[in-house]
Amino acid sequence: MRKMKSRFILLAIALIGGLTICSCDGTTTFKLKTNANPKDCGTVSPTGTVKYNVGMEAKVTATPNADCAFVGWSGTSTSDEATITITMNSNQTLTANFLKLILGTFTDSRDGKEYRTVKIGDQTWMAENLNFETWNSYHYRNGKYGRLYGWEAATNACPHGWRLPSDDEWTTLVNFVGSNPGTKLKAKDDWLRGGNGTDNYGFAAFPGGSGQGGSVYDIGSHGGWWSATQTQHKDNRAWYWGINYNNSKVDRRDGSTSFDLYSVRCVQGLGDHSGSTVGSMKKNEMKKTEKPRKKQGAGGKPRGKAPLDTQ
Numbered sequence: 001m002r003k004m005k006s007r008f009i010l011l012a013i014a015l016i017g018g019l020t021i022c023s024c025d026g027t028t029t030f031k032l033k034t035n036a037n038p039k040d041c042g043t044v045s046p047t048g049t050v051k052y053n054v055g056m057e058a059k060v061t062a063t064p065n066a067d068c069a070f071v072g073w074s075g076t077s078t079s080d081e082a083t084i085t086i087t088m089n090s091n092q093t094l095t096a097n098f099l100k101l102i103l104g105t106f107t108d109s110r111d112g113k114e115y116r117t118v119k120i121g122d123q124t125w126m127a128e129n130l131n132f133e134t135w136n137s138y139h140y141r142n143g144k145y146g147r148l149y150g151w152e153a154a155t156n157a158c159p160h161g162w163r164l165p166s167d168d169e170w171t172t173l174v175n176f177v178g179s180n181p182g183t184k185l186k187a188k189d190d191w192l193r194g195g196n197g198t199d200n201y202g203f204a205a206f207p208g209g210s211g212q213g214g215s216v217y218d219i220g221s222h223g224g225w226w227s228a229t230q231t232q233h234k235d236n237r238a239w240y241w242g243i244n245y246n247n248s249k250v251d252r253r254d255g256s257t258s259f260d261l262y263s264v265r266c267v268q269g270l271g272d273h274s275g276s277t278v279g280s281m282k283k284n285e286m287k288k289t290e291k292p293r294k295k296q297g298a299g300g301k302p303r304g305k306a307p308l309d310t311q
Contacts, residue, residue: 028054030088034096041068041098052088059085062096069099069200072178080178101202108132108159117268118202121176123169124268127204129225132157138261140216145208145223148216148261151238154226162266167229167239169267170252174241177201180248192220195245205243211261221245224255224262 029051034044042064052058061083064070072080076092086092102119106126116127129146131139134157136150149157155164165173174181177200186197187204197205209219224242231237237254240262244251255262 030054031091032058032060032086032088033091033093034060035094036062036096036098037074038098038100041065041100042070042096044094044096054088056088057085058088058092059083060094062098064098064200067101067103069101069202071097071099073097081180103127103202106159106162110159116202116204120173120201120203123173123176125165125173125203126162126266127202129206129208130157130264130266132159136261138211138216140209140219145206145219146263148208148211149226149264150259150261151226151255151257154262154264155228157264158266161270162268163270164226164228164264165267167227167252170225170227170239170241174250181250182243183248185250186223186243190220191245193245195221207243207245208263210255212256212259216261224253225265226255226262230257 031049031051032046033049034047036042036044042062045061045063046058050058062070062073063082070080070082072078073084073094074097075094076086077084077094086094102124104117104124105114106117107114111132113131115130117124118127119125130149131143131146133147134149134153136153137147137157139145139147158164177184182205183197184200185203185205186195186199187206188196188199191197191207195207199205205223207218207220207223209216209222210224211217222242222244224240227239227241229239231239231254234254236257238257240253240255240260242251242253243249
C-alpha cells in the first residue's frame with residue numbers, strides 16, 4: 001500500500017512539473033518545441049514538438065532561405081549560432097529568428113558598373129568591392145575583387161549617395177553580425193585552404209589581399225577594407241578592417257595612409273562621418289614622411305606577392 005501511495009505522489013509531482021511518464025518503470029521524457037520567426041524565412045530541424053528521454057542531448061539547426069539570414073535563437077537559448085546542442089533536463093521551447101534580406105543593385109553613373117547591395121541591420125552596403133578607376137588605385141588580373149586603393153583615394157572613390165564607412169560604421173556591422181563575424185561575412189568560395197565562409201548576410205567578403213610598392217600580397221588568404229577614420233595615436237595612419245582565411249574574426253588594424261592599399265566597401269549615406277577624421281589631401285600633397293613597411297602574411301612571412309595593374 002505504501003509503495004502504491006509513493007507511486008501516486010511521484011506521478012502527481014511529475015505531472016505538475018510538466019513531465020510525461022512513458023512507462024511504469026519511471027522513465028520520463030521532455031518535450032522540445034521549435035518555431036521559425038518569420039515562418040516564410042527559414043526552417044528549423046527538428047520541426048514542431050519532439051519528445052526526448054531525460055538527459056538526452058538534442059541537436060537543433062536553423063536554416064535560412066536564400067533571401068534571409070539567421071540572426072539568433074530566443075527562448076531556452078539566446079545563441080546566435082545556427083546549430084546548437086541542448087541537454088533535455090526540462091521542457092524546452094526554441095524560436096529561430098530570421099531576418100529578411102533586402103537585396104538590390106546600384107549602377108554607378110560614372111562608369112556604368114553595376115553593384116549588388118544588401119541591407120544589414122540599419123545599414124545598406126555594397127555587396128561587392130568597389131571597382132572604380134581613380135588615381136592611386138590598382139587591380140590584380142581581371143579585377144574580380146575590385147580595386148585596391150590608397151587611403152586618400154579611397155575617401156573620395158565612392159559614388160554620390162554612398163561613402164567610405166567610418167570606423168564606427170564598421171563596428172556597427174561587426175557587432176550586428178555577432179559571434180564569428182569573419183565566417184558569416186566571408187564569401188562561400190575563393191578563400192584558400194578551406195577558409196570559405198557561410199556568407200549569412202550576402203556581404204560576400206572576398207580575399208582581395210592588400211598592396212604596397214606596386215605589388216599585391218595575400219590574394220586568396222586575406223581581405224582588408226579601409227575605413228574613413230584616421231587613428232589618433234599615430235600620424236599618417238587610418239583604421240582598416242581585415243578578414244583572414246584561417247580564423248572567424250574581423251580584425252581592426254591601422255594602415256599607412258601614404259603607402260598601403262586596401263579594398264573599399266561603400267555604405268549608403270551622405271554627410272559627415274560621426275567620430276571620423278577624413279583627409280582632404282590632394283594627390284600632389286600626399287605625405288611621404290614614413291617609410292613603407294614590409295608586408296606580412298598570416299604566417300608571419302610575405303605571401304602571394306604579384307604585380308599590380310593601374311588599368
